[in-house]
Amino acid sequence: MTTIEGILKDKINETGAISVAEYMDTCLYHNEHGYYMSSTPFGPEGDFTTAPEISQIYGEMIGAWVADTWIKMGRPQSWQLLEAGPGNGTLMKDVLRTLEHALPESYEGITITLLEISPMLKIKQRESLENHNICWANSLDDISFEKPTIVIANELLDAFPVRQFKQKTNGEYQEKLITLQNGKFEWTLSDETTNLNLSGEVVETSDAMESFLCKLKDKLTNGAALFIDYGDHATGDSLQAIEKHKKVNLFEHPGKADLTAHVNFDNVRRVLGTDRTSFAEPMGQFLNSIGLPLRAAALLGRATEAQKKDIEQATYRLMHPEQMGEMFKVITYRTHAEYDLAGVYFEPQPKSNAA
Numbered sequence: 001m002t003t004i005e006g007i008l009k010d011k012i013n014e015t016g017a018i019s020v021a022e023y024m025d026t027c028l029y030h031n032e033h034g035y036y037m038s039s040t041p042f043g044p045e046g047d048f049t050t051a052p053e054i055s056q057i058y059g060e061m062i063g064a065w066v067a068d069t070w071i072k073m074g075r076p077q078s079w080q081l082l083e084a085g086p087g088n089g090t091l092m093k094d095v096l097r098t099l100e101h102a103l104p105e106s107y108e109g110i111t112i113t114l115l116e117i118s119p120m121l122k123i124k125q126r127e128s129l130e131n132h133n134i135c136w137a138n139s140l141d142d143i144s145f146e147k148p149t150i151v152i153a154n155e156l157l158d159a160f161p162v163r164q165f166k167q168k169t170n171g172e173y174q175e176k177l178i179t180l181q182n183g184k185f186e187w188t189l190s191d192e193t194t195n196l197n198l199s200g201e202v203v204e205t206s207d208a209m210e211s212f213l214c215k216l217k218d219k220l221t222n223g224a225a226l227f228i229d230y231g232d233h234a235t236g237d238s239l240q241a242i243e244k245h246k247k248v249n250l251f252e253h254p255g256k257a258d259l260t261a262h263v264n265f266d267n268v269r270r271v272l273g274t275d276r277t278s279f280a281e282p283m284g285q286f287l288n289s290i291g292l293p294l295r296a297a298a299l300l301g302r303a304t305e306a307q308k309k310d311i312e313q314a315t316y317r318l319m320h321p322e323q324m325g326e327m328f329k330v331i332t333y334r335t336h337a338e339y340d341l342a343g344v345y346f347e348p349q350p351k352s353n354a355a
């Protein structure tokens with residue numbers, strides 16, 4: 001039995017069935033034994049591989065997007081680059097290298113902030129980013145947004161705990177809860193019913209994601225944000241546990257497997273405001289429009305045979321619709337309609353009647 005399993009079972013024995021969100025939150029973020037608080041899960045040796053860990057081209061393209069956004073924001077002399085949920089720090093390392101080389105004047109006035117809750121991952125990030133001056137924060141509340149700010153977040157939103165609800169024949173929903181039966185985790189349903197403005201046999205909501213986005217929207221008064229995550233317009237039962245690159249039973253190794261849920265991008269747009277948020281764009285399409293194939297071609301031109309294979313494989317994994325290109329989506333937020341962010345589409349702005 002894992003330590004987290006014991007903690008969850010004690011909790012259920014004390015207070016009764018718990019929500020999926022409470023299960024997920026304890027498994028991932030228990031302050032001592034949670035998955036993210038006690039392990040470094042990325043890469044071939046770990047449990048899963050994220051886009052920045054596949055190839056440096058990914059971070060370079062996000063760096064190019066940041067550089068372009070900085071220009072569109074009027075080249076602020078003093079500005080903040082904030083990454084939320086930076087994992088190993090690989091994405092930020094590649095983004096910063098790109099800024100330093102491609103647009104050094106943007107790097108001169110930069111404040112780099114990492115929003116990270118995991119003490120283990122902060123150590124990794126310190127190692128990856130030892131050549132840069134970095135500030136860390138545990139919560140959005142601890143970050144000043146006085147300077148114009150560009151936010152990037154890769155696979156953050158799918159790590160927020162979700163609640164799950166099951167539809168009854170009359171259309172109302174009961175919350176799916178986790179209880180114990182003969183000492184083992186078992187699904188049950190809440191007695192109370194809820195009316196949700198959603199449709200589907202099983203639906204997911206994330207209070208944690210919504211409050212994060214609301215707070216960000218409130219605090220970010222001048223800037224833009226880029227979120228990349230897997231998900232779609234709506235989600236059904238998408239919660240999954242991944243260990244050593246394989247799907248495992250949700251109840252198998254609590255605290256030792258990563259738990260994620262697909263992001264409902266319609267919900268992200270609703271919370272951030274559809275007027276300020278771009279449509280969810282498949283990642284392959286986004287990377288294509290910001291120039292990944294051109295960058296890959298330039299690298300291929302001076303690569304060894306072994307490097308060529310890596311570049312081709314990385315491009316395929318990141319962009320092909322059957323790989324990450326379609327399942328992952330990019331969504332951006334801008335505080336000012338004039339910030340013409342690259343690679344994404346916004347709803348047309350109503351025409352002003354002013355002469």
Ligand SMILES: C[S@@+](CC[C@H](N)C(=O)[O-])C[C@H]1O[C@@H](n2cnc3c(N)ncnc32)[C@H](O)[C@@H]1O
Binds near residue numbers: 084
């Ligand atoms: C799935 S990992 C993605 C890591 C990295 N962005 C990448 O793509 O490789 C999620 C990251 O978000 C962090 N995280 C999760 N919830 C967070 C929160 N509420 N505030 C800050 N960081 C959080 C985790 O510790 C981890 O660094």
